[in-house]
Amino acid sequence: xxxxxxxxxxxxxxxxxxxxxxxxxxxxxxxxxxxxxxxxxxxxxxxxxxxxxxxxxxxxxxxxxxxxxxxxxxxxxxxxxxxxxxxxxxxxxxxxxxxxxxxxxxxxxxxxxxxxxxxxxxxxxxxxxxxxxxxxxxxxxxxxxxxxxxxxxxxxxxxxxxxxxxxxxxxxxxxxxxxxxxxxxxxxxxxxxxxxxxxxxxxxxxxxxxxxxxxxxxxxxxxxxxxxxxxxxxxxxxxxxxxxxxxxxxxxxxxxxxxxxxxxxxxxxxxxxxxxxxxxxxxxxxxxxxxxxxxxxxxxxxxxxxxxxxxxxxxxxxxxxxxxxxxxxxxxxxxxxxxxxxxxxxxxxxxxxxxxxxxx
Numbered sequence: 001x002x003x004x005x006x007x008x009x010x011x012x013x014x015x016x017x018x019x020x021x022x023x024x025x026x027x028x029x030x031x032x033x034x035x036x037x038x039x040x041x042x043x044x045x046x047x048x049x050x051x052x053x054x055x056x057x058x059x060x061x062x063x064x065x066x067x068x069x070x071x072x073x074x075x076x077x078x079x080x081x082x083x084x085x086x087x088x089x090x091x092x093x094x095x096x097x098x099x100x101x102x103x104x105x106x107x108x109x110x111x112x113x114x115x116x117x118x119x120x121x122x123x124x125x126x127x128x129x130x131x132x133x134x135x136x137x138x139x140x141x142x143x144x145x146x147x148x149x150x151x152x153x154x155x156x157x158x159x160x161x162x163x164x165x166x167x168x169x170x171x172x173x174x175x176x177x178x179x180x181x182x183x184x185x186x187x188x189x190x191x192x193x194x195x196x197x198x199x200x201x202x203x204x205x206x207x208x209x210x211x212x213x214x215x216x217x218x219x220x221x222x223x224x225x226x227x228x229x230x231x232x233x234x235x236x237x238x239x240x241x242x243x244x245x246x247x248x249x250x251x252x253x254x255x256x257x258x259x260x261x262x263x264x265x266x267x268x269x270x271x272x273x274x275x276x277x278x279x280x281x282x283x284x285x286x287x288x289x290x291x292x293x294x295x296x297x298x299x300x301x302x303x304x305x306x307x308x309x310x311x312x313x314x315x316x317x318x319x320x321x322x323x324x325x326x327x328x329x330x331x332x333x334x335x336x337x338x339x340x341x342x343x344x345x346x347x348x349x350x351x352x353x354x355x356x357x358x359x360x
C-alpha cells in the first residue's frame with residue numbers, strides 16, 4: 001500500500017498533469033460553450049434567438065408540449081409555430097425553426113435541411129419510420145427537450161480524447177522514468193521492490209485512468225444538466241440523437257454501452273501505455289511512442305479494409321468515437337472482447353519486459 005500511494009502521489013503531483021488537467025478542462029468548457037451552446041438557434045413568434053438564449057427559449061416552449069407525442073400534439077405545434085422553410089448556404093439547420101417544429105419537420109414531413117428539401121407533405125405518426133420503430137418496441141415516443149443528451153454524447157467523445165492525451169502523458173513515464181534515472185538496480189535490490197513495485201505501478205496507473213474518466217464524465221453531466229437539462233432519455237436513441245440506426249434501441253441502453261466502451265478505451269490505452277513505458281529507457285521516448293501507437297490506427301483505417309477494420313475499430317482511439325460505435329453497435333461485445341484481449345496481452349508483455357531488466 002505504501003508503494004501504491006507513492007506512485008499515485010507521483011502521478012497526481014506531476015506538473016504536466018496539473019497543467020494538462022486545467023487546460024483540458026478549459027478546452028472542454030470552451031468547446032461546450034462555443035461549439036454546442038453557441039450553435040443553438042431558435043425562432044419563436046418571428047424573433048430569432050441564438051446561443052444560450054436559444055437554449056432557454058427552446059426549453060421553455062417544449063415544456064408546454066412535454067409528454068407523449070401524438071398526432072394531435074403535432075398538429076398543435078404546427079398550428080402555433082408553423083413549419084420552417086428558410087435555409088442558408090453553408091449553414092446547418094433551419095434558420096427560422098426551433099426545437100419543436102424542427103422535430104416535427106424531421107419526423108412528420110418530407111422536409112430535410114441536409115438535402116435542401118422544403119417540407120411539402122405531412123405524415124401521421126403511424127406512417128412514419130419513427131412510429132414504426134416505436135411500434136416494434138411497443139413503446140410511445142415522449143416529447144421533451146432532449147438536446148442535453150445529444151450534446152452529452154458529443155462531449156463524451158471530445159472529453160475521452162482529451163483524457164486519452166492526459167493518460168499518455170502521465171502513465172508513459174511510470175516505468176520509463178525508473179530506467180532514465182537509473183533507479184532500477186536500487187528498486188530491485190530490496191525484497192519489497194521486487195515483489196510490490198510492479199503491482200503498485202499498475203494499480204496506481206489504472207486508478208489514475210479511472211479518475212480521469214470520472215472527472216470528464218462528471219464535468220460533462222454538470223454542464224449539460226445545468227444548461228440544457230437532461231430530459232427525454234426514455235426515448236429511442238434515434239429520436240434523441242437524430243441518427244438512424246439499423247435497429248431501434250432505447251437511448252439509456254445505447255448510452256450505457258457508449259460509456260462502457262469509452263471506459264474500456266481509456267483502460268486499454270493505459271495498458272498499452274504501460275507496455276510502451278516498460279520497454280523505453282526515457283520518459284520523452286515513451287510519450288512519443290505511446291502517442292504514435294494511439295494515433296496509428298487512424299492512419300491504418302484510411303488505407304486498409306476487410307477484416308482489418310474490425311481490429312482497428314477495437315483500438316482505444318476508435319472506441320471513443322460515437323460514429324464508430326453506431327457502426328459496431330450490433331457486434332459491440334466482439335469488439336470489446338478483442339480490445340480486452342489486446343490490452344491484457346500488452347500489459348503482460350510490459351510486465352515481463354520490465355521484470356527482465358533486473359537481470360540485465
